[in-house]
Amino acid sequence: MSDGTIDGPFGSDAVLAGEYVLHLLPPEARRAAEDRLAVDGAFRALVAQWSERFAQLADTVAPVDPPAGIRAALRQAVADARGTERRRRGSALGRLFAGGVGGLLAAGAAVLFLTVALPRIEPPYSGPLYAAQLQGEDSDLVVQARFDPRDNAITVLRQAGGPAPGRVLELWLIAEGAEGPVSLGVLPEGREVEVDVPDDLAGAIPTGTLAISDEPPGGSPDAAPSGPILAVGAVEDA
């Protein structure tokens, strides 16, 4: 991090995590912290720890019964959200439940992110997790990848850039000491996608390097990338 929020005499990840939980970080630093939450298990654990501890302060907040109308609106909305008619009928709130989420998602992106990120914190699993930050000099593609050896899956989060129109992105593994890259497959569409790694390649991920190339639909016709490498990054312990 080079934004200054964790540097200085009191800088540490624990403090940064505390500031994040207290909601004290300016928007840019807050987003940077959220990007880190996605790939950095130790940082996630710190955020979880502060979240649990500060949540105890809510003991001092007296419960207040909300007006009955809210429950009624929610009840109606979840009814609207179910079944085959979910997108066609119902209130604005009902449509939110059913998935027409544009405004809410935009307004609450950080919170939604948190709801995504937090449950992954402090998993019973205490073994290694791996992550790579992929970027290139000549492309605006920035991608975070994290590898979970429990299920041999790489989660790929596209932070900036994307495939050119009519093109696709293909993920490659360059194993330590290997002569060339091996394809891990074409990335599905979407900002965050999961790629299954074949068992025989999974062992090479923690010490390997990941790369993404620009390819025609369906991926490279060759065993090696046919288009330019857009982003590359070494895998490290997360």
Place this chain on the structure above:
Amino acid sequence: MATTTRDDIEAMIARTAHEDRDAFLALYDATSAKLFGVCLRVLDSRPDAEEVLQEVFVKVWRNAGRYSANGLSPMTWLITIARNTAIDRLRARKVVHEDADAVGGLEDKAPGPEAQAIAASEAREIARCLDELDDDRAAAVRGAYLDGQSYQDLSDRFAVPLNTMRTWLRRSLIKLRECLGG
């Protein structure tokens, strides 16, 4: 709420993840008063807190499947969603409307007798460790967590420069961490 256990709430969240609306409403009944209290505390406005509470439960419905029993405790998860949603609303509101009494009201925001009784009975670690800080430092941490105050709000409230407030808070976090053991 008193008779609803952590396991009960986790079960409600798990069933909500499967679009069980009765479980969702049971979860609402068990937790909405607490979460509404949290939203009100941050926003200090009933209409805003009502809207935010509704938004919170939309998020709970949509994200229940992502809650895992092995992660945060269920109330922490819910309180975090409520608090963050309320603070997002607070910050959005402040852009258009900076008003002077938003920084003053320590008394307005002090917990009522009922809440104080609850707090006393809990005797939680975080409270004990906050007590070890200087009074104004502890009040700043509480202001950030409970009232959603920003560094700027806190620096205004305690009449210290912004950088001083940052230093206070960061030192307080270090001390809290030492006190809490890790």
